[in-house]
Amino acid sequence: MGRLTTAVMVSLWAIPVSMLLNRIVPQPYMDEIFHIPQAQQYCQGNFQSWDPMITTPPGLYGLSLAYIASLFPGKWILNLSQSDLCTTPILRSTNVVLAIICSILVRAIVMHLRPGMTEGKATLYAIFVGLYPVHWFFTFLYYTDVASLAAVLAMYLSCLKKNFWFSAMFGAVAVLCRQTNIIWVIFVAANGAISLIGDIIAICKTFWYVKWRVLVAFTPFAFVLAAFGAFVFLNGGIVLGAKEAHVVSPHFSQILYFGLVSAAAAFPLHFSPNHAKPNFFFCFLTVKFFKIVFEFSSIAHPYLLADNRHYTFYIWRRLIQAHWSIKYALIPLYVYSWFSILTTLGKEQKSIWVLSYCISVALVLVPAPLIEFRYFTIPLVLLIIHSPIMSQRNLLLLSFVYAVVNALTMALFLFRPFHWAHEHGTQRFMW
Incomplete structure (x- = not known):
């Protein structure tokens, strides 16, 4: 019902x-x-x-x-x-x-x-x-965004229910919708394995045929990874067309933008008066690190600068680039956003899950030179699902x-x- x-x-x-x-x-x-x-x-x-x-x-x-x-x-x-x-x-x-x-x-x-x-x-x-x-x-x-999200969610739900073959099948569909979803396939497979760690330890002490059953359960994920590797090799890269406009470039600032967008998207969780605040030492080190990130990894893609149909064009031109100091003035917000995200996730998830999630976010976003809100959707939805349930x-x-x-x-x-x-x-x- x-x-x-x-x-x-x-x-x-x-x-x-x-x-x-x-x-x-x-x-x-x-x-x-x-x-x-x-x-x-x-x-x-x-x-x-x-x-x-x-x-x-x-x-x-x-x-x-x-x-x-x-x-x-x-x-x-x-x-x-x-x-x-x-x-x-x-x-x-x-x-x-x-x-x-x-x-x-x-x-x-x-x-x-x-x-x-x-x-x-x-x-x-x-x-x-x-x-x-x-x-x-x-x-x-x-x-492709909605289809991509649907396939990733179906893959994740199947893995949670330990239907690993179905999970891998949906993972293949997810990769066929968008190549970067291979990262979420690895994320889901890794967390599926972590959820079975107790069973795996017990199985290691049992007969070979039982171990074989576990290997068979995760074999389809290996097929997906192998097929993707073959595609990248034969294609000469991850992008199919318009390769000159989608060259992989280290764009660490994407992580900062994602943190702020994600915190804003669930602002009652992250911007409440009673929410934990980062200490001075954490703030100092992180602000210095983020400043270095902005100095050496803040990319303005030609599409971003030329296409005034997207909201990112106006955010970049009229906010971030309005004055040289603004991008640095926003750093405390980025620091707070990521501190809040990590603190909030830590209340609900194991450290290994939080670590694997953060690594996956970085692997998906950092290679993308173009700032697009669409790229944030899958990691943001996964973040919301795994954060403490709001009132x-x-x-x-x-x-x-x-x-x-x-x-x-x-x-x-x-x-x-x-x-x-x-x-x-x-x-x-x-x-």
């Missing part, structure tokens, strides 16, 4: 907003101009075609084909081809369905981690996560704040278009 309630509640906002967006923005926009035609090529059965500007694998397109096939099982009776059904609105609706699945998965994970939680509060938590503004916004566009009052407060932000950003996107003098077409503000 709780799963159905979650699905209905998410559908109540997802379907009307999706219909409104498709009416006002019927044509592919921004990265959709690459993803939608590519998906339509697959719908026509042309699997040899590939747009060299697309940087991610075809996982989303495969999910869309499966979704459309299930949506129209009788299409052959109506004499409809797969390509007739791969319209922009239907392809976008793939992510609407996946967003509903994401919320159901969040609810299931939260209830698994906290068996004593009531179904009502778990449902509220799932709805709250579903309203997270960046995730919510890209629910309505044909981007119902704070969950409702945050859900309201998220809803207001969502209304404003969608209104800007739909009703405040603008035009570039040097390029034809309507431009819109977005995350």
Whole structure:
């Protein structure tokens, strides 16, 4: 019953907003101009075609084909081809369905981690996560982010339930949606192994055939890792297309940005008067370290500087770069945010889990030269799920704040278009 309630509640906002967006923005926009035609090529059965500007694998397109096939099982009776059904609105609706699945998965994970939680509060938590503004916004566009999150959550839930083969299968889907998800595959597999450490020690003292059963359980993760390694070797790198614009560069400042965004996204947890404060020694050392990070690893990607359709353009130009001193003035906030995140996680999770999470965040974000809020979504959702459960009052407060932000950003996107003098077409503000 709780799963159905979650699905209905998410559908109540997802379907009307999706219909409104498709009416006002019927044509592919921004990265959709690459993803939608590519998906339509697959719908026509042309699997040899590939747009060299697309940087991610075809996982989303495969999910869309499966979704459309299930949506129209009788299409052959109506004499409809797969390509007739791969319209922009239907392809976008793939992510609407996946967003509903994401919320159901969040609810299931939260209830698994906290068996004593009531179904009502778990449902509220799932709805709250579903309203997270960046995730919510890209629910309505044909981007890879929602599919990527859904696959990672399904992989994690399967691992928690010790269904390791299913977990590895979802991990493969996650990597097919976005290459950097290989880090989350390793994270999930490692934590799955850690959760069995007691069993593993006992097994080491038993017969070989029992040890073999454990090896077999984790073999599928090895298959995923081996396949990914082969892909990187044959492809000559992790990025598929537009390699010159996505060169791996050490960008340690991403960790600082992520810390602040994550703390702000759950501000009742991190910015309350009674919350623990870092001591002077910790602050001094960390501020000095973060200052060095900014000096040698603060990258302004050409896309960030040139594309005024993204909010990051304005944050960079009008806040961080408004004056030379501002980026240093923000360092205490970064310090506090990470101190709060580590303190908060430490209340709920084992040290090994916190360490593996932080390493995974660094491995995902540091190689990315471009500042994108979308890159923060998966680690942020995992952080929220594993942080202490907020009170119902704070969950409702945050859900309201998220809803207001969502209304404003969608209104800007739909009703405040603008035009570039040097390029034809309507431009819109977005995350």
